[in-house]
Amino acid sequence: MRFRLVVLGAGFGGLELTTILSDALGDAIDIALIDKADAFVFGFSKLDVMFGRRGAAEVRHPYRDIVKPGVRFLKRTVRSIDPAARRVVTDDGVFEADVLVVALGADLDPAATPGLVEGGNEFYSVAGALALREVLPRFERGAAIIGVTGKSFKCPPAPSEAALLLHDFLAARGRREATEISLVMPFGTPIPPSPDTSRAILAAFQERGIRFVKDNLVKALDPSRKVAVLSDGTEMPCELFLGVPVHRVPEVVVESGLAVDAFGWVPVNKQTLETKFPGVYAVGDVNGVGTPKAGVFAEGAARVVAAAIIAQLRGGPSPEAYKGTGSCYVEFGHGRVGRVDVDFLSGPKPTGTFQEPSEALVQEKAQFGSSRLQRWFGRPAAPEL
Numbered sequence: 001m002r003f004r005l006v007v008l009g010a011g012f013g014g015l016e017l018t019t020i021l022s023d024a025l026g027d028a029i030d031i032a033l034i035d036k037a038d039a040f041v042f043g044f045s046k047l048d049v050m051f052g053r054r055g056a057a058e059v060r061h062p063y064r065d066i067v068k069p070g071v072r073f074l075k076r077t078v079r080s081i082d083p084a085a086r087r088v089v090t091d092d093g094v095f096e097a098d099v100l101v102v103a104l105g106a107d108l109d110p111a112a113t114p115g116l117v118e119g120g121n122e123f124y125s126v127a128g129a130l131a132l133r134e135v136l137p138r139f140e141r142g143a144a145i146i147g148v149t150g151k152s153f154k155c156p157p158a159p160s161e162a163a164l165l166l167h168d169f170l171a172a173r174g175r176r177e178a179t180e181i182s183l184v185m186p187f188g189t190p191i192p193p194s195p196d197t198s199r200a201i202l203a204a205f206q207e208r209g210i211r212f213v214k215d216n217l218v219k220a221l222d223p224s225r226k227v228a229v230l231s232d233g234t235e236m237p238c239e240l241f242l243g244v245p246v247h248r249v250p251e252v253v254v255e256s257g258l259a260v261d262a263f264g265w266v267p268v269n270k271q272t273l274e275t276k277f278p279g280v281y282a283v284g285d286v287n288g289v290g291t292p293k294a295g296v297f298a299e300g301a302a303r304v305v306a307a308a309i310i311a312q313l314r315g316g317p318s319p320e321a322y323k324g325t326g327s328c329y330v331e332f333g334h335g336r337v338g339r340v341d342v343d344f345l346s347g348p349k350p351t352g353t354f355q356e357p358s359e360a361l362v363q364e365k366a367q368f369g370s371s372r373l374q375r376w377f378g379r380p381a382a383p384e385l
């Protein structure tokens with residue numbers, strides 16, 4: 001019988017893992033790639049959708065396009081995971097694995113913030129970004145807040161990017177004078193591991209009159225009084241709220257015993273990404289390895305797990321340890337993109353280096369997206385932006 005790999009989740013982590021293994025092992029391995037969705041969407045495309053830069057259909061990359069030796073994409077919802085038996089129950093069938101990889105990401109829980117569903121908006125889901133497309137053109141005056149509502153969230157630069165892009169959006173409509181923009185974040189600076197990146201973002205905020213409210217979360221909205229309540233108890237006027245919802249470990253993962261509770265990201269061996277259950281790995285946003293929740297880190301983790309599986313099958317040397325490094329592109333508005341390269345695990349504390357925003361980095365970010373599409377979906381590279 002062929003070696004059975006079951007991969008739960010076809011996001012950044014699951015797609016990278018299956019691509020490497022299919023390229024290396026072809027039909028010698030049976031990979032079941034399981035996801036409840038029928039298409040992949042890059043996280044950063046949500047910013048494009050909300051500000052009307054790209055259409056919703058344009059940013060969806062259907063899984064039916066995956067045709068790779070050894071890989072079966074299966075549209076299923078995972079109902080339960082038994083990590084000790086490496087057995088998964090879905091809404092349509094049971095899957096048993098020699099190696100099981102959990103790459104189910106982080107779930108969003110807007111209802112965890114009182115008032116957010118009734119009186120605010122979120123831009124972290126495709127549905128939220130699409131809804132904002134209708135809301136933003138109607139915002140003509142008053143205070144806008146981009147607010148983080150939980151301590152752990154995907155893509156730490158994204159709230160700063162949203163603030164800068166909102167400035168451009170309002171300025172293009174002649175509404176910037178009549179509006180205020182504030183960003184509420186749980187950090188002391190926008191990108192704590194990289195002081196240079198933080199300085200550049202704060203300078204861009206100052207130039208554009210964007211207020212940075214540090215070391216705070218938005219704990220609640222009171223739509224009747226049009227205020228946002230922060231974790232330090234202060235209140236801010238709020239006509240328009242663009243929220244980063246509370247992130248939580250998917251319920252099915254908590255129920256499996258892989259995570260202790262909704263905020264206990266799956267513990268893994270920091271070098272191998274293996275959980276306490278032999279042959280069960282956790283890759284990407286779902287794990288608690290200590291790197292940011294971003295696609296580039298999910299990819300890095302997938303590479304380590306792929307190398308371990310190849311070594312297991314071919315009997316080669318053990319793979320290199322997970323490095324916890326990655327590059328993130330940062331939208332600065334005015335059509336420019338900067339870049340931060342961060343290293344979370346090799347030193348005593350995370351560090352980061354900054355590349356100034358430029359036209360060249362706009363092209364590089366587009367190439368980042370199109371190269372993934374080509375590799376994962378096997379289609380010719382298409383321009384991303």
Ligand SMILES: Cc1cc2nc3c(=O)[nH]c(=O)nc-3n(C[C@H](O)[C@H](O)[C@H](O)COP(=O)(O)OP(=O)(O)OC[C@H]3O[C@@H](n4cnc5c(N)ncnc54)[C@H](O)[C@@H]3O)c2cc1C
Pocket residue numbers: 008009010011012013014034035036037042043044045046047076077078079103104105106123124125154155158250252283284285286293294295296297298328329
């Ligand atoms: C606004 C925004 C901007 C971002 N910008 C960037 C960026 O510029 N660069 C970057 O690197 N990252 C960025 N990110 C973060 C990035 O999108 C995530 O960190 C990345 O997708 C994580 O990969 P993953 O494989 O761990 O999980 P995901 O990509 O989230 O994949 C998880 C998959 O699991 C599936 N799933 C969940 N539960 C079930 C279930 N019960 N049954 C079946 N399937 C299930 C989901 O459908 C999903 O496809 C951004 C995110 C946002 C929201």
